[in-house]
Amino acid sequence: MPFNVKCKLVKKEFLKDDICKMTILAPEIAKSAKPGQFLEIRVVDNIEPLLRRPISIYNVDKDKDEVEFIFQIKGNGTELLSKRREGELLDIMGPLGYGTFKFDGYKNIAIIGGGIGIFPLYELSKRAKNAGVNSSIYIGFRNKDLVMLEDEFKKVCDELILTTDDGSYAKKGFAINFLKEDAKQNKPDCIYACGPLPMLKAVQAFAKEENIPCQISLEERMACGIGVCLGCAVKYVGNDNVNYKHVCKNGPVFNATEVEI
Amino acid sequence: MNLEVNLAGMKMKNPITVASGTFGYGREFAEYIDLNKLGGIVTKGTSLKLKDGNKPPRVCETASGMLNAIGLQNPGVEYFMNYDLPWLRKFDTNIIVNACGNSIDEYVELSKILNTLDIDAVELNLSCPNVKAGCMAFGTSYEGVKEVTTQVRKALTSKPLIVKLTPNVTDITQPAKGAEDAGADGVSLINTLLAMKIDIDKQRPVLANNTGGLSGPAIKPVAVRMVYQVAQAVKIPILGLGGIVTGDDVIEFMLAGATAVSIGTGNFIAPDTSIKAIEGVEKYMKKHNIENLSDIIGKVQMN
Numbered sequence: 018m019p020f021n022v023k024c025k026l027v028k029k030e031f032l033k034d035d036i037c038k039m040t041i042l043a044p045e046i047a048k049s050a051k052p053g054q055f056l057e058i059r060v061v062d063n064i065e066p067l068l069r070r071p072i073s074i075y076n077v078d079k080d081k082d083e084v085e086f087i088f089q090i091k092g093n094g095t096e097l098l099s100k101r102r103e104g105e106l107l108d109i110m111g112p113l114g115y116g117t118f119k120f121d122g123y124k125n126i127a128i129i130g131g132g133i134g135i136f137p138l139y140e141l142s143k144r145a146k147n148a149g150v151n152s153s154i155y156i157g158f159r160n161k162d163l164v165m166l167e168d169e170f171k172k173v174c175d176e177l178i179l180t181t182d183d184g185s186y187a188k189k190g191f192a193i194n195f196l197k198e199d200a201k202q203n204k205p206d207c208i209y210a211c212g213p214l215p216m217l218k219a220v221q222a223f224a225k226e227e228n229i230p231c232q233i234s235l236e237e238r239m240a241c242g243i244g245v246c247l248g249c250a251v252k253y254v255g256n257d258n259v260n261y262k263h264v265c266k267n268g269p270v271f272n273a274t275e276v277e278i
Numbered sequence: 279m280n281l282e283v284n285l286a287g288m289k290m291k292n293p294i295t296v297a298s299g300t301f302g303y304g305r306e307f308a309e310y311i312d313l314n315k316l317g318g319i320v321t322k323g324t325s326l327k328l329k330d331g332n333k334p335p336r337v338c339e340t341a342s343g344m345l346n347a348i349g350l351q352n353p354g355v356e357y358f359m360n361y362d363l364p365w366l367r368k369f370d371t372n373i374i375v376n377a378c379g380n381s382i383d384e385y386v387e388l389s390k391i392l393n394t395l396d397i398d399a400v401e402l403n404l405s406c407p408n409v410k411a412g413c414m415a416f417g418t419s420y421e422g423v424k425e426v427t428t429q430v431r432k433a434l435t436s437k438p439l440i441v442k443l444t445p446n447v448t449d450i451t452q453p454a455k456g457a458e459d460a461g462a463d464g465v466s467l468i469n470t471l472l473a474m475k476i477d478i479d480k481q482r483p484v485l486a487n488n489t490g491g492l493s494g495p496a497i498k499p500v501a502v503r504m505v506y507q508v509a510q511a512v513k514i515p516i517l518g519l520g521g522i523v524t525g526d527d528v529i530e531f532m533l534a535g536a537t538a539v540s541i542g543t544g545n546f547i548a549p550d551t552s553i554k555a556i557e558g559v560e561k562y563m564k565k566h567n568i569e570n571l572s573d574i575i576g577k578v579q580m581n
Contacts, residue, residue, distance in 0.1 A: 021548065021549050021550065064494075064495050067343060067344060067495070068344060068546055069546070110549065237334050237335065238334070238335045238337050238484075239337070240337045241306075242546075243307075243309075245300060245301055245302035245307070246299065246348070246546065247322075247348050248336045248337030248346060248348065249336075250336055251334065252333075258328075259328075259330070261330055261334075261351065
């Protein structure tokens with residue numbers, strides 16, 4: 018059940034110059050949010066910018082009724098949002114998306130993310146860990162300067178493999194290659210992925226090759242966020258009798274075998 | 279205070295409807311607002327058979343507006359009548375089906391089916407800019423609109439017929455007269471303005487379809503002008519739309535000559551935009567001591 022609520026901005030911090038983390042007080046959302054879901058956030062209470070910004074949920078604290086999200090400042094909308102002050106009320110719709118990360122029945126999972134794509138994987142990792150699922154997390158960044166949330170992710174898995182493309186920090190190379198190597202010894206029951214398109218394509222191809230269930234989180238230009246404008250279409254190749262599904266409603270998480278990316 | 283209006287024979291508790299393509303078939307919004315409060319719901323553009331729509335990206339934001347090139351993706355009329363209509367009918371509001379097609383035959387075939395359904399009116403979509411055949415191809419001339427509307431009118435005998443017009447013309451009163459002369463009960467305007475946005479880094483249009491329809495507050499002044507012009511040119515009532523967000527916007531359209539209005543892109547700003555607009559209209563009526571809202575229709579005094 019989604020809500021449209023005014024949520025108090027409890028805390029704002031910058032993980033990097035252009036990466037902003039916000040904590041909001043949102044009891045309704047915190048109670049019902051599932052891993053992989055997102056929020057539609059009105060950056061200012063005005064008609065310019067016109068559309069809300071879809072931002073994935075990073076962490077949910079049910080005890081404190083708080084929800085955290087992290088976003089990159091990419092344009093005018095996210096910049097305005099990053100300037101909101103602690104104590105202000107944010108107009109938020111959520112939790113949105115019926116396609117969420119699911120790990121029921123799995124004992125051993127691999128989670129892979131790249132760059133700013135790692136944010137929606139945290140809540141999944143945390144819940145899987147709490148449920149006693151054995152997990153390896155692979156997160157990749159282009160270089161040392163872009164590395165973030167290492168300690169946070171370390172706490173919510175059994176093994177964290179951190180990579181940089183240029184080797185300026187931790188392991189050198191693409192995260193997917195380390196996942197492939199490890200899978201030879203220890204094949205995961207399921208792979209979860211979110212990140213840049215080339216990474217998602219590589220993960221999708223690998224999962225198909227090895228016949229490993231795989232759940233990927235997608236993004237697409239979005240307007241309504243609730244499945245009415247049909248803007249955020251993704252090519253669907255699964256069993257339902259349609260050629261397109263929608264990231265906001267059917268996703269953002271899809272079975273990798275059902276979408277063409 | 280009385281907010282009732284009568285649009286093309288359709289009694290409405292208030293003049294506020296939600297526009298085609300911005301509200302689906304209502305289910306998603308029912309999680310946020312009480313659909314019973316609306317004067318009407320105009321459904322997603324519905325065709326005879328399922329339509330896939332265009333390749334993504336299909337939408338992007340522009341200054342005080344957005345572009346879309348959805349391509350009329352919809353599940354088809356059979357799915358609508360079996361799945362969505364029975365659900366929609368549980369609400370005390372008018373159901374107006376936006377009908378689209380690629381050929382006159384398709385429009386007629388669809389109208390025959392719609393004629394038998396428990397719906398309150400049909401909005402004939404002759405104005406979608408995002409599909410190659412049909413729609414806007416018929417909608418830009420007096421003759422084109424008259425021809426399709428005449429054929430549809432013969433098939434659609436038991437429901438009010440409202441023809442939705444495109445603003446992508448030199449003189450909007452021409453297609454409006456075509457609709458009136460063919461026996462339409464009303465016209466709705468405006469659909470989106472054909473537009474384009476270029477990604478300057480990729481040096482390509484943002485939308486996969488290259489062009490799309492511009493909507494939102496950015497187009498409101500154009501829509502108000504066109505509603506006024508059409509109101510001077512035809513006698514049939516007008517369903518006005520184009521960038522409406524607030525109650526004040528609704529009043530502006532009604533003064534220009536609209537009997538009722540649709541809120542479209544405004545629904546994306548907040549799910550309760552339509553409800554807030556109704557409240558805004560009530561506030562205006564109180565402030566200006568207006569007992570019957572229908573008294574203000576077309577009452578703009580030109581300079």
